[in-house]
Amino acid sequence: MKLFGWGRYPIIDAEVMAPRSIEDLSRLVKNGNAIARGNGRSYGDSAVSVLNTIHMKHFNRMLDFDEKSGQLVVEAGVLLADVIEAFLKRGWFPAVTPGTKFVTLGGMIAADVHGKNHHRDGSLGSYIDWIDVLTAEGSILRCSQTENIELFKWTIGGMGLTGVILRAALRLRRVPSAWIEQRTFVAKNIMHAIEIFEDSLSSTYSVAWIDCLQKGSSLGRSLVMLGEHAKIDDLPPKFHKSHMSIALKSKRKIPFNFPSCILNAYSLRFFNSLYFWRGVWKPQRQIIDWDSYFYPLDAILGWNKIYGRRGFAQFQCVIPIDNAEQGLSELLKEISNAGVGSFLAVLKRFGKQTSKFSFPMEGYTLALDFPVNNKTLNLMNKLDNITIKHSGRFYLAKDSRMSQEVFRQSEHRAEAYEKFRQHTLSKNFFVSSQSERLGF
Amino acid sequence: MTKNTLLVLGARSDIGMAIAHRYAKAGYDIQLASRNADNLTVNKSDLELRYQVSVSLHEFNALEIETHVKFVDTLQDLPTVAVCAVGYMGNQRESELDVIAAKLIMRSNYEGPASILGVLANKFEERNSGCLIGISSVAGERGRATNYTYGSGKAGFTAFLSGLRNRLAKTGVHVITVLPGFVSTKMTLGMDLPPNLTTSPPQLAEAIFKAEIKRKNIIYHGKVWFIIMVIIKSIPEHIFKNLKL
Numbered sequence: 001m002k003l004f005g006w007g008r009y010p011i012i013d014a015e016v017m018a019p020r021s022i023e024d025l026s027r028l029v030k031n032g033n034a035i036a037r038g039n040g041r042s043y044g045d046s047a048v049s050v051l052n053t054i055h056m057k058h059f060n061r062m063l064d065f066d067e068k069s070g071q072l073v074v075e076a077g078v079l080l081a082d083v084i085e086a087f088l089k090r091g092w093f094p095a096v097t098p099g100t101k102f103v104t105l106g107g108m109i110a111a112d113v114h115g116k117n118h119h120r121d122g123s124l125g126s127y128i129d130w131i132d133v134l135t136a137e138g139s140i141l142r143c144s145q146t147e148n149i150e151l152f153k154w155t156i157g158g159m160g161l162t163g164v165i166l167r168a169a170l171r172l173r174r175v176p177s178a179w180i181e182q183r184t185f186v187a188k189n190i191m192h193a194i195e196i197f198e199d200s201l202s203s204t205y206s207v208a209w210i211d212c213l214q215k216g217s218s219l220g221r222s223l224v225m226l227g228e229h230a231k232i233d234d235l236p237p238k239f240h241k242s243h244m245s246i247a248l249k250s251k252r253k254i255p256f257n258f259p260s261c262i263l264n265a266y267s268l269r270f271f272n273s274l275y276f277w278r279g280v281w282k283p284q285r286q287i288i289d290w291d292s293y294f295y296p297l298d299a300i301l302g303w304n305k306i307y308g309r310r311g312f313a314q315f316q317c318v319i320p321i322d323n324a325e326q327g328l329s330e331l332l333k334e335i336s337n338a339g340v341g342s343f344l345a346v347l348k349r350f351g352k353q354t355s356k357f358s359f360p361m362e363g364y365t366l367a368l369d370f371p372v373n374n375k376t377l378n379l380m381n382k383l384d385n386i387t388i389k390h391s392g393r394f395y396l397a398k399d400s401r402m403s404q405e406v407f408r409q410s411e412h413r414a415e416a417y418e419k420f421r422q423h424t425l426s427k428n429f430f431v432s433s434q435s436e437r438l439g440f
Numbered sequence: 441m442t443k444n445t446l447l448v449l450g451a452r453s454d455i456g457m458a459i460a461h462r463y464a465k466a467g468y469d470i471q472l473a474s475r476n477a478d479n480l481t482v483n484k485s486d487l488e489l490r491y492q493v494s495v496s497l498h499e500f501n502a503l504e505i506e507t508h509v510k511f512v513d514t515l516q517d518l519p520t521v522a523v524c525a526v527g528y529m530g531n532q533r534e535s536e537l538d539v540i541a542a543k544l545i546m547r548s549n550y551e552g553p554a555s556i557l558g559v560l561a562n563k564f565e566e567r568n569s570g571c572l573i574g575i576s577s578v579a580g581e582r583g584r585a586t587n588y589t590y591g592s593g594k595a596g597f598t599a600f601l602s603g604l605r606n607r608l609a610k611t612g613v614h615v616i617t618v619l620p621g622f623v624s625t626k627m628t629l630g631m632d633l634p635p636n637l638t639t640s641p642p643q644l645a646e647a648i649f650k651a652e653i654k655r656k657n658i659i660y661h662g663k664v665w666f667i668i669m670v671i672i673k674s675i676p677e678h679i680f681k682n683l684k685l
Contacts, residue, residue, distance in 0.1 A: 022625070061486035075482075086490045 003053060007400055009044040009311030009372045012433055014048050018055035022166070026138045028054050028102040029164060034360075035432040036164045038077060038104030042111065043314045044400025045433035046159055056103040056106055059095035059166065060095040062086065070172040076106025078164045088290065089244045093229075095127040101295050106165045111397035112157030113357035114365075116205035116227065116294075119197075119351040123360050125156040129169040132160065136429040140166060154420050157358030159396050161421060161430045161440075177243040179230040180293040182286045184279055190220025190328050194364070197224065197349040204228050209279070210345040211272045212335050212368065220332045222347065225278035230287055233380060239287075291332055297344075315380050316367035317387040318350060318394050324364040338379045342368040348404055353371070357417050359395045367398065377401060384410075396434065407438040414440050447471040447519035449500060449526055449556055451480060455575060456525030458641035462649045463521065464491040466573035471519060473500035473511075502526040502552030506561045521652065522560050523573040524553045528590075530626050535589040542589050549593025554600040561604055561613065570613040571652055574601045575618045578660070581669050583671060584685045616651055617658045619646055621665035636666065 003014045017038070019025040030033060036054050039049040045055070053352055058076035070092055072083065080094060081101040087093070100112040109131060116125045132142035133155055141163075143152035155162045187193035193208050200206055205227035214221050232243050297303050304312065319327035328347070335342075346367045355362040370376035384406045387394065393410040394402060408414065421427035446463040448456045451472035460470050473482050477497040484495040485554045512518075512625055528548035535542035557572050564570035569649045579587055579595030600618055605615035621626065622638040644661050660666040675683070 061482050062489040063485050065489050081491065391522065 003037075003048045003200060004044050004311070005040060005041075005044045005046065005048070005370075005400065006316060007312050008304055008307070009313060009400055009434075011311075012045060012048050012050060014053045014433075015120050016053045016055055020058045020122075022134070022140070022352050025054065025059075025164065029134060029136070029429060030138065032429050033075050033430055033431050034164070036076070036106060036110075036160050038107035038141060039102055041100055041107065042102045042397045043120060043423065044398070045437065046397060046399075047107070048433045049431055050433065054164065056061065056104065056164075059106075060104075063167065063267070064169075070174065070379050071169050072172055073167065073169045074096075075167055076109075079104055080108065083189055087172060088175075088178055091174055091176075091244060093175040094126040094291070095171055095173045096121065097294055099295065100298055102298065105148070105168055105170065107166055109156055109165055110158060110160040111395075112355065112360075113397070114348075114350070114360050116207045116348065118353075118360055119206065120199055120204060121155075121350045121352060122353060123355070124170075124354055125358060127171045128156060129171065131155060131165055131169075132167040134164040134166055136163065136425040150420065152416065153356045157355055157412070158417070159435070160432065161356075161417075161435055162424065162426045163430065170181060175229045175236060176231045177239075177289045178245065179235055179239065179243065180227045180288050180290060181230040181234055182280060182288050182293065183226045183285055184286070185219045185224045185226070186280050187220075187222045187224050189214075189218055189312055190222070190332060191325060193220060193222045194325060194328075195222055197347075197364075200224075200226050201349070201351075206349060208347040209275065210332070210347050210366075211276045212332060212342055212345040213269050213272050213339070217331075219329065219336065220347075221227060221276065223276065227288075227293060235287060246336060307369070310372045312369050312371050313376070313380065313400050314367060314369050314398040316365060316398040317383070317389065317392045318359065318361055318363050318365040318395070319390050319392040320361055320363040323390040323392075328364055328366060328388075328391060330386045334379065334382055334386060335368065338375070340370060340376050342370055344369045357413055359393065359397070361393070363392070365395070367395075372401075381406075396438075399434065402438065404439040407440070445469045445471060445519040447473060447515070447522040447560075448522045449473050449502065449522065449553075451477070451483075451525070452527045452628070453527070453643040455644060456523070456614075457483060457622060458645035459525065459574050459648060461490075461642070462486060462645040464493045464495075466649065467491070467493060468520070469494045469496075469517075471496050471498055471515065471517075473498040473676075475499070475501050493495075498558075502556060503547055503681050505552065505555040508556045511556070512563055518563055518567060519570070521571045522557070522564075522575065523575065523648070524557055525575045526553050526556075527575065527577070527627070528595075529587070530590060532587050532589055532627070538659075545589045546593045546596075549590060550596035550600070550641075553597050557601075557604065558684075559673045561608065561615075564607060564613040565611050570612075571614045571616065571620060572601075573616045573648060573652065574598075575620065576601065576620050578665055578669055579620050580675055581619070582680070588685065604635050614652075614655055616648070616656060617666070618648055618651075618661065619658065619669075621668070623661075628643050632646070637662075 001016055002011055004011045033049050033051040035049040036056050039313055056077040059075040061075050064073040080103050096115045108124055112123045112125045133141050133143055159331045185196050203226040208222045208224040210220055210222040348365050350360045352362045388409045446468045448460050450456045451474040464470050478498045487495045489645050530545035535545055576598045577592040577594040580598045583591050601617040622633045624638055647661045
């Protein structure tokens with residue numbers, strides 16, 4: 001069947017099976033060329049293998065929860081949205097969450113996702129107590145910081161290429177309410193934005209939205225948004241009783257692929273300005289429900305269709321802290337000169353991270369969406385080079401178009417990963433369209 | 441008020457499990473009954489963690505009808521709602537060549553389900569409350585060459601539910617006949633189903649849950665199947681017998 005990621009690009013004809021038992025699953029793995037697929041929320045071809053894509057939708061059960069430690073044990077196909085639905089009302093929330101809740105836990109671990117709290121709390125991997133991995137040899141190994149340590153470390157962030165993640169134990173965090181207190185700061189330009197980030201490293205959550213069509217002294221003007229879990233006392237009295245239960249809002253749905261002409265330089269400029277000024281005029285301090293705060297785009301089901309039939313690509317890189325100012329300025333200049341803006345240009349400060357193959361490193365990450373066409377593909381190639389020049393790297397969960405050369409130049413850990421995969425035989429059994437494209 | 445309980449017969453079926461999820465979400469305690477019920481411990485923990493309800497597992501074999509009275513007697517609580525999702529598609533061609541294969545299909549879709557719901561009906565009638573839900577099929581509405589062994593079993597079950605509803609109409613017990621069209625499940629895996637006419641088990645479970653609240657008698661799912669079946673049933677037999685459906 002035709003498979004694609006969230007960006008609807010590339011579209012690949014692939015064999016997909018959805019096994020129901022571990023036995024069936026290991027039989028499929030033995031056929032080789034295998035990759036596990038969750039809910040298809042990585043943007044490109046990370047969870048696609050032409051010959052053997054294994055859909056994990058039937059492994060979606062919750063197995064155990066420890067009220068004391070907040071440790072939740074689940075099968076890999078459980079959706080983050082289901083975890084929140086079951087546990088937020090009991091006062092627990094994921095310790096790390098990406099920008100959509102429609103991801104599986106298995107996918108989150110494979111990409112070692114980060115959230116708006118990375119600068120303080122690190123990536124998801126820090127909250128995984130153990131995982132069960134079905135390996136190339138067909139055995140199921142319990143992996144943790146003390147058991148099968150190497151496999152544990154490479155699997156977290158390993159993009160599914162070490163084996164199939166079957167089960168995981170992750171720690172949730174206690175939260176005082178289902179509400180977030182958000183403060184918004186206006187940054188005149190990119191330097192100013194960095195300044196605000198550096199001054200707010202103690203905030204639990206921080207993220208900035210950038211108007212990427214500005215130039216000159218306004219280059220990178222942005223809204224920096226800080227967030228804290230609101231305590232009951234911070235809430236308006238009418239919410240006190242229901243501070244943990246917020247009904248999900250009705251969802252809007254994008255019914256079809258928009259014609260690509262809707263997204264043009266004018267509409268983007270208009271949208272970007274509108275968003276910016278709305279942010280400027282909004283009250284500086286707001287109480288927002290968890291769903292709107294963490295997952296604003298989930299409210300529009302199928303928003304990926306606004307980029308039209310050809311789909312879109314996301315560019316997400318991280319620039320190490322020492323080169324951040326220079327690197328980000330160059331990236332933003334290139335984007336604003338090209339005049340092909342993005343609805344969603346997001347900037348975020350990362351904290352320190354020591355992991356085998358995960359994306360984050362201490363520095364700044366910039367993420368932008370572009371409709372796929374020759375002009376934007378060209379632009380992204382230029383952005384690749386700027387990133388490499390400043391010793392940055394790229395987020396594989398978002399990538400759908402990078403070249404092998406760019407990957408090799410940016411990812412110095414690829415060789416060690418290759419060795420590990422050869423040594424454990426996983427290289428012979430697990431492959432994704434992405435790993436083939438990038439040659440690892 | 442005591443807590444509401446749902447009994448799912450044939451809990452290992454995708455439809456049965458989806459219904460268990462829907463009712464657990466509404467706060468019902470769940471009784472899962474099937475063969476090898478011990479294998480359902482993972483589903484038990486899943487339902488309990490997601491919805492904070494109690495779930496119990498019960499060994500049940502629809503074909504061993506002589507055990508059905510005892511099965512119901514040993515349930516700790518007589519359920520508020522009982523749904524029978526037992527069914528077996530089998531292989532049509534095989535059933536034409538082998539009477540034993542045909543018998544298994546007929547018994548799985550008619551004798552077993554009718555027997556257990558009959559036993560539960562008597563208990564519910566005594567209590568004067570409750571709802572019995574039978575998952576039958578549009579395949580039972582008119583026999584077709586492609587699956588008439590299965591269809592004949594479902595036809596018998598549909599007639600049984602209709603009669604049961606008629607018998608219990610003056611009591612507090614309600615009976616619902618569910619006639620799904622195509623549902624993507626283990627049973628239909630590998631069949632080439634038209635996507636526009638195919639629903640998923642959770643969608644079907646939602647429709648059943650709503651139908652129970654509204655005390656509907658017969659539900660088609662999805663709605664288009666009602667129209668399709670009206671047309672199929674109205675085709676004169678001398679034309680119908682030459683059609684390939």
